[in-house]
Amino acid sequence: MACILLDIDGVLHVSGEPIPGGADAVSELRHAGHALRFVTNNSTRPRARLAEELREMGFTLEPEELQTTPGAAVRELEGKRVLALVMPSIVPDLEGIELVGDHAEAVLVGGCDETIEPNQVFSYMNLSRAFSEIQMGASLYCLHKNKWWQTSLGPMLDSGAFVAGLEYATGVEATVLGKPSPSYFAAALDALGAEPELTWLVTDDVEADVRGARLFGMKTALVRTGKFRPEALESADTPPDIVVSSLAHFPSLLEEDLAGGWAP
Numbered sequence: 001m002a003c004i005l006l007d008i009d010g011v012l013h014v015s016g017e018p019i020p021g022g023a024d025a026v027s028e029l030r031h032a033g034h035a036l037r038f039v040t041n042n043s044t045r046p047r048a049r050l051a052e053e054l055r056e057m058g059f060t061l062e063p064e065e066l067q068t069t070p071g072a073a074v075r076e077l078e079g080k081r082v083l084a085l086v087m088p089s090i091v092p093d094l095e096g097i098e099l100v101g102d103h104a105e106a107v108l109v110g111g112c113d114e115t116i117e118p119n120q121v122f123s124y125m126n127l128s129r130a131f132s133e134i135q136m137g138a139s140l141y142c143l144h145k146n147k148w149w150q151t152s153l154g155p156m157l158d159s160g161a162f163v164a165g166l167e168y169a170t171g172v173e174a175t176v177l178g179k180p181s182p183s184y185f186a187a188a189l190d191a192l193g194a195e196p197e198l199t200w201l202v203t204d205d206v207e208a209d210v211r212g213a214r215l216f217g218m219k220t221a222l223v224r225t226g227k228f229r230p231e232a233l234e235s236a237d238t239p240p241d242i243v244v245s246s247l248a249h250f251p252s253l254l255e256e257d258l259a260g261g262w263a264p
């Protein structure tokens with residue numbers, strides 16, 4: 001048996017379009033007795049809705065199997081006064097955090113989605129407010145620091161650009177709560193009772209996820225779907241253990257590995 005962290009965006013689906021054979025691959029992994037956890041930096045939809053959407057795409061999973069970034073934020077910031085620049089839809093998942101407009105102990109930056117909400121959430125006024133709070137001593141957190149994500153319309157700018165801008169303007173470094181931070185992976189592995197050496201991460205992101213997971217001691221499989229780019233793989237300083245054309249092909253390669261069929 002192996003423990004497997006499955007990235008959602010770009011591995012299970014792209015912009016709501018399921019990856020062909022992905023749902024069957026998830027079922028196959030479950031039936032083979034592997035422990036699964038679904039990991040995502042999605043910071044725009046509540047956990048219950050994420051699970052529901054994945055079910056509608058044909059994947060079998062419970063909301064509790066999702067490792068989300070708002071959950072990581074609550075673990076870190078519970079009881080604190082927080083200025084949150086996040087999509088309104090995830091506010092219910094931040095229960096336990098006191099959301100404030102000023103005198104914040106921390107600034108929390110979430111990710112963008114494909115709606116018009118980012119226009120308001122990342123307005124000049126809000127970014128400047130965040131800047132002032134950090135200048136007055138608030139610490140800076142982000143759900144993730146992604147530069148961009150792949151949509152059906154092509155790559156779109158993500159909030160990592162705003163996090164980097166606040167870091168640049170304040171000289172304060174942000175604490176990343178989502179993938180590929182060690183605390184996020186540690187929480188995901190805790191939930192499975194897993195050891196890094198016996199755990200796989202399946203992801204479409206060689207630059208951030210593969211690098212972070214390998215530094216954490218996990219094995220990694222890179223899929224050629226979602227945000228996969230051949231040039232990013234070629235220039236990666238920490239390459240993945242294996243590259244598969246899509247999630248559909250991962251279960252058979254995993255069985256080969258567990259049987260000692262291929263040398264890493």
Ligand SMILES: [Mg+2]
Nearest residue numbers: 007009010204
């Ligand atoms: Mg991904």
